[in-house]
Amino acid sequence: MKPDRAWRLIRMSITALVLYALWLVFTASADLFSLLTGAVGSLAVAALTHGQFIAGHEASLRSFAPRPLALAGFLAFLIYSMYASSFAVLAAVITGRISPRVVHFRTRLNSDLARMVIANAITLTPGTITLDLNDDHLTVHWLLATTRHSRAAGDLVKGRFEERLKRVWS
Amino acid sequence: MDTIRTIAALVAFAVAWVFGAVGMVGLYRFPDPYAKMHASSLCGTTAVFSIMVGALALAPSWDVAARLVVIIVFFLVSSPTGGHIVARFAWNSGIDPWKAPAPPRRWLRRPAPGHEDGADG
Numbered sequence: 001m002k003p004d005r006a007w008r009l010i011r012m013s014i015t016a017l018v019l020y021a022l023w024l025v026f027t028a029s030a031d032l033f034s035l036l037t038g039a040v041g042s043l044a045v046a047a048l049t050h051g052q053f054i055a056g057h058e059a060s061l062r063s064f065a066p067r068p069l070a071l072a073g074f075l076a077f078l079i080y081s082m083y084a085s086s087f088a089v090l091a092a093v094i095t096g097r098i099s100p101r102v103v104h105f106r107t108r109l110n111s112d113l114a115r116m117v118i119a120n121a122i123t124l125t126p127g128t129i130t131l132d133l134n135d136d137h138l139t140v141h142w143l144l145a146t147t148r149h150s151r152a153a154g155d156l157v158k159g160r161f162e163e164r165l166k167r168v169w170s
Numbered sequence: 171m172d173t174i175r176t177i178a179a180l181v182a183f184a185v186a187w188v189f190g191a192v193g194m195v196g197l198y199r200f201p202d203p204y205a206k207m208h209a210s211s212l213c214g215t216t217a218v219f220s221i222m223v224g225a226l227a228l229a230p231s232w233d234v235a236a237r238l239v240v241i242i243v244f245f246l247v248s249s250p251t252g253g254h255i256v257a258r259f260a261w262n263s264g265i266d267p268w269k270a271p272a273p274p275r276r277w278l279r280r281p282a283p284g285h286e287d288g289a290d291g
Contacts, residue, residue: 123250
């Protein structure tokens with residue numbers, strides 16, 4: 001079997017497994033009909049969409065599969081920082097004191113997925129919105145800016161996300 | 171146990187209410203689309219997330235709780251993606267971000283009386 005073909009098969013089966021796990025969680029029944037419908041459905045959807053779920057140019061599973069413990073730690077930190085910056089924006093709404101600024105910086109993360117996740121994490125925390133993600137170059141609108149120095153702004157906005165994400169996707 | 175869960179859910183719903191209300195106020199208070207988007211992410215992200223946490227505290231069984239966790243994870247992916255699309259469109263169509271007016275430069279010359287412009291817009 002050609003390596004291209006094998007890689008496609010691996011991607012398709014991973015997509016089908018993830019979809020089937022989600023189906024099991026959502027239906028939460030061990031009914032034979034439900035199990036069979038889910039299997040057929042997830043295989044069909046995986047055959048159609050595995051190219052979107054895992055892009056064909058991903059070199060291997062190492063750039064795609066997260067480390068579960070590190071991922072849980074990152075999610076916990078994401079929720080904590082979401083609430084922390086929410087309270088900061090809440091205070092800014094009440095006092096009306098804001099210093100919005102557009103800052104540019106680069107990320108040291110290598111995989112596409114990790115870059116997408118860091119852009120999403122920056123947008124999820126109120127007070128920072130990712131305007132553009134171009135390769136490793138992020139354009140961020142920062143509501144409560146304290147500096148215009150590029151590297152210092154990068155450390156403040158994404159530094160702690162980045163060091164956690166480096167452990168999730170090496 | 172049930173009372174603790176009800177109290178936890180009520181606290182989460184109260185937090186959601188506060189963030190939703192303040193986010194709405196910020197939507198009218200902030201000067202430009204980008205700053206308004208920060209305020210709307212307050213009620214679009216934090217308030218919705220708090221409501222889901224409250225629902226998780228009230229979940230009657232483990233399979234409902236598992237479903238809620240899956241929904242929360244999907245929400246954490248989809249909500250910032252939608253916000254990013256709006257912000258990216260505003261940025262690409264060339265809307266200039268609002269900037270706080272610069273404070274008077276006192277070390278050059280003393281500003282004329284009545285010329286003081288504060289930092290809040």
